[in-house]
Amino acid sequence: MAFTLSGDDAIQTLQPSPxxxxxxxxxxxxxxxxxxxALKDDGYPQDDAWLDVLAGNALETQSxxxxxxxxxxxxxxxxxxxAGQLGDGRAILLGDINGQELQLKGAGKTRYSRMGDGRAVLRSSIREFLCSEAMHALGIPTSRALAVVGSDLTVRRETMETAAVCARLAPSFIRIGHFEHFASTQNIVQLKELADxxxxxxxxxxxxxxNPYLNLFQKICERNAKLVAQWQAVGFCHGVLNSDNISVLGLTIDYGPFGFLDQFQVDHICNHSDQGGRYAYHRQPxxxxxxxxxxASAFIPLLELAHSEAESQELLSNALSEFPVIYGQSWQALFRQKLGLESTRDDDIELxxxxxxxxxxxxVDFxxxxxxxxxxxxxxxVSEIKLRHxxxxxxxxxxWFNDYIARLKVESTVDAERKSKMNGINxxxxxxxxxxxxxxxxxxxKDFSEVARLLQILENPFDEQEEYEEYAVPPSPDLAAIEVSCSS
Known part of the structure; x- marks a missing residue:
């Protein structure tokens, strides 16, 4: 098991609830x-025992x-x-396979469930499954979704819904919240064990x-700065960027009330529960x-193992100040690519x-x-450019189009080459x-055909896929108003 710390207060060993x-x-x-x-021709596991394992009903396959x-x-x-102590309230980590942690989301209560029932519902499980795989296909670091297993078991949210279990994979599910927990409880032994x-x-x-711990902090910052730049470049809004939802590997994790931009609004809020707009699109960085x-606050005790408190704070503050620099460089590079610009000019950002x-x-649809x-x-x-309408x-x-075309002519690529490259990032x-x-x-x-069809389309997001042209069409005004909240 990858996550092993001393003491039994950090980990609960338990069985999933069937x-x-x-x-x-x-x-x-x-x-x-x-x-x-190993899979059958229908794309499902050859070993039928995987259904029970990924449902949380068994712990053993043939191998x-x-x-x-x-x-x-x-x-x-x-x-x-x-928020104080939280934890895996409905997620149970089965173990490691080939360098990937296999976790079941919705597998029942744990000691960290607080007032929750430990279950996930079908709608949120499908959304996480599809978005995890879609983000991977877009080249954005993410946890992966292996499967969704359903059941007619009912659970109460705003209404009665059916339960589901989402099986997800990641090299590690360690998050900022793990470090915050041990720092807040002043458990320096476990804090150091976690960092090591x-x-x-x-x-x-x-x-x-x-300085290993300072270097670790710097690398975590760098990965997450680049990650959020990638989100901005595809118009992805996470919805709940709480510190306990942030991966220390720079992965997109904990898909909840997320949303991709349709009509571009720089202050778009995808989470209906986020009434103050804390996690709006433009605020994500x-x-x-x-x-x-x-x-950084959680890392102070680690640096204090070799430095004074003042030195530790200064080192971490200096490292933290690099975040907006890395983010800005990444954002600019990505949007230059989105516009088909290969060279760098000072006036590109204004453009x-x-x-x-x-x-x-x-x-306009993003x-x-x-x-x-x-x-x-x-x-x-320019008068022949349909997009101007x-x-x-x-x-x-x-x-703007006049300036853009003039800028493109500075580049060495011809239109056909530029189109190919732009279609590879947009x-x-x-x-x-x-x-x-x-x-x-x-x-x-009980009709899962559309889930399978969407997965097939989203696994190839840059291809034309002419038979699925309607899936690239923006939503009608009534469908654009769909609201998503934290409830799942």
């Missing part, structure tokens, strides 16, 4: 390759036995407020550095930086920001706009909320 009459809802053949699961399932404690800040475990298993280069500050402002003012920019003929007049201020956007297909909702509603009627 669900009655489990059935397959979805399965990722791509994720199954990570853990060497594997999970002897020590666990739940772990962590703490954290939720919506900017210290992370270095040994995931950041081995830190071991030989002059700032909030991730804030979460890294929470981690990007002018476009985003125009998109915001006119509520994904389709960047995808269609690849089709521009740099030798044709998506904007309210025609004179302003015409000037996806055509994303998990828009209305698409997920259709799949969920069919699944609630």
């Amino acid at each position: 669900i009655p009459e489990p059935y397959w809802v979805a399965f990722s053949a791509s994720a199954a390759k990570l853990v060497n699961i 594997l036995k999970f002897s020590n399932p666990i739940a772990t404690v962590y703490s954290g800040h939720q919506f900017g407020v210290w 475990l992370l270095i040994d298993q995931h950041y081995p280069d830190c071991r030989d550095s002059k 700032q909030i991730m930086h804030w979460n890294m500050a929470c981690l 990007i920001e002018r476009l985003l402002q125009a998109m915001h003012d006119s509520r 994904t389709n706009l960047f995808r269609k920019l690849a089709n521009i003929n740099t030798n044709a007049p 998506d904007f309210i201020d025609r004179d302003s956007i015409d000037q 996806p055509k297909y994303l998990l828009r909320n209305h698409l997920a909702q259709v799949a969920i509603e069919k699944a609630q009627q």
Whole structure:
């Protein structure tokens, strides 16, 4: 087991709670390759025992036995407020397979469930499954989703719903909240054990550095700065960037009320429960930086093993100040690529920001706009660019297109080459909320075909896939109003 700390207060060893009459809802053949699961022609495991294992009803397949399932404690800040002790309230870690931790989300109560029932529902499990695999296909670091197993077991949320278990994979599910917990309880022994475990298993280069724990902090910051830049570049809103939802490996984890932008609004809020807009699209970089500050506070005792308190704080503060620099560099590089720009010019940022402002003012579809920019003929007049009709201020956007075409002509690539490169970074297909909702509603009627179809489409987000053209169309006004909350 990768997560091993001294004492029994950090880990609970327990069995998952069985669900009655489990059935397959979805399965990722791509994720199954990570853990060497042999599949039948229908894309499901050859060993039928996997259904019961991933449902939480058994711990053994023909070739594997999970002897020590666990739940772990962590703490954290939720919506900017210290929430105290939290933990795996409905997630149980079965064990390691081929360097991947296999965790069941919705597998029953743990000692960390507080007032929860330890279950997940079908709708949220489908959303996490599809988005995890979609993000992987987009090249964005993420936990993976192996399967969703359903049951007719009912659980109460706003209404009565059916339960499901989402089996997910990651090299580690350690999060900022784990460090915050041991720092807040002043358990320096376990705090150090956790940092050493992370270095040994995931950041081995830190071991030989002059200051291993400072170097570890720097690398965690760097990964998460680059991660949030990637989110911004595809218009992804996480929805609940609490410190206990942030991976120390720089992975996107804990998919809840997430959403991809349809009409571009820089201040878009995807989580209906986020009434103050703390986790709005434009605030995600700032909030991730804030979460890294929470981690810095938790790391102070580690640096104090070799430095004074004042020195430790100064070292961590200096490291933390690099976050916006790394984020800014990553964001600029990604948006240059989205515009097909290979060289770097000082006025590129103004060009990007002018476009985003125009998109915001006119509520232009984020994904389709960047995808269609690849089709521009740099030798044709601006008046022939169809995209200009998506904007309210025609004179302003015409000037932008003139400036953009002039900038493209500075590049050495021809239009066909530029289009190919832009289509390799600007996806055509994303998990828009209305698409997920259709799949969920069919699944609630025991029709899982749309889940499988969406998975197939989202695994190839940059391909044209002409037979699925309607899946790239923005939602109608009534479907665009779908609201997603923290409830799951």
